[in-house]
Amino acid sequence: MSNGDLTGRNVVVTGAAGGIGAAIAARFAAEDRVVSLWDLDPRVHATAAALAAPRDGADSDDIDCSPTASVHSQEVDVSDADSVRRAFDQLTAAHGPADVLVHAAGVMVGGSALELDAADWARCLSVNATGTMLVTQRAAADMAAAGRGSIVVVSSNAAAAPRVGMAAYGAAKAAATAFTRSLALQVAPLGVRVNLVSPGSTDTAMLRDMFGGTPLDDDAETALLDGDPAVYRLGIPLRRIAAPADIAAAVHFLASDGARHITMHDLRVDGGATLDM
Template identity: 50%
Template sequence: MQQSEFAGVVAMVTGAGQGIGAAVARALAAEGAVVAALDRDSGPLAELAAESSAVHPYVLDVADSQAVDRAVEVTEGQLGRVGVLVNVAGVLRPGSAVELSDEDWAETFAVNATGVFHTGRAVGRRMAARGRGAIVTVGSNAAGVPRAGMAAYAASKAAATVFTRCLGLELARSGVRCNIVSPGSTDTAMQRALWGEDAEAAERRVIEGDLGAWRVGIPLGRIAAPADIAEAVVFLASDRARHITMHDLYVDGGATLRA
């Protein structure tokens, strides 16, 4: 059996407690990586770690810059040098742009954008000094097309996307690649929280489109599974993508028509 290129590589994954983050952690562990799984909720982390001895749980709020610096230091001290960073941690506070509270806006940016800055800075400087590494930020197709009721989320994901591309430009000569995977509607707890009680009807509206919400449907005719997003992340983190950096890969079944 051919050894995976990720064998022994330390991969740090934020937001690993559920959804896309958990799928990414599982995918990297299956490829042989040693995974530092970070989330601010310890319960799901413990369940994830119980699945594989390759997954090591760390409780972390990415909005806390000092806690991020400590977590990176502890991870490298216990597991080894971080070779892959995947930013997945995110929150969604839906609501009309003119009715959003200051708190909803601030928390959304604190996790979705500032959290990416904190981890990218802490890990990126270490990767640059070592002359190699890969950073992948999970953004959203909402960063590239307006979404009604998602102003804070879309704006925060746009900020995280552009920050990651700027980081990639600055670190390119150091051999560090920085890319973005931008999912569309994906079957996660965050997505289902938007659907309400009639999940089947809500899913159908997402797939078929909703003119009342100015949304086209999904041309491929299905909601993404978290594993679909994880596959894209693993590719961009791998040496198969060694000449790809500052790229924003949409994994949305064609939902934005790549607007």
């Protein structure tokens, strides 16, 4: 390996068109790696191109791509078994099997549990839960055959703490979390580590959509930091909204050999929002 601090050099990141997934891809692309960005959103190609291009005057949370990194992009529907199979087959043919998989793909479906539409429920489960199963199952099988590998699934603190208006999302993330931990238990003796990172409120398009789709103003930020007793929502003790780079740093650690004796762990990156849950 060219870099001894990670399990391998062939990294796949799903949900990489933007937000947390793009930040995770950037973190790995700062090293001597083959980084494959997968997303159903065709903007994944622009994200990969921007990541590989030299940047001047980058924001403090941005990480420049290593000149020796190889960045690729592909449109993949994680909820479709054939799409996932083709993506892994093409990856293996071009670069070999993944050494590290970060599964960050997901969708937010909100609404009252009393009025939830069956189609929205099915879509949320299909992407967030079934997608996790399809992607991690194949990656884990390939890694088990090689006797090594690391998988990190980006879940949510909503999987553990009920949220008013987030019944489908919380249920889907809870299913994804439970499957991931069971998979981790099965493949641990085969040399494969599988962990979770569960973010709380993070400044992404998904969060902004909950506040009208615009950048968070002072009122929206205060509402998130303070919580809302009327809907039993806790605030954030650290008094800040996470940046995607905060989640990427946690993912990078769990994927690395620095976490070589950690598996089945669910790392909350939420500023203390879920307290001791």
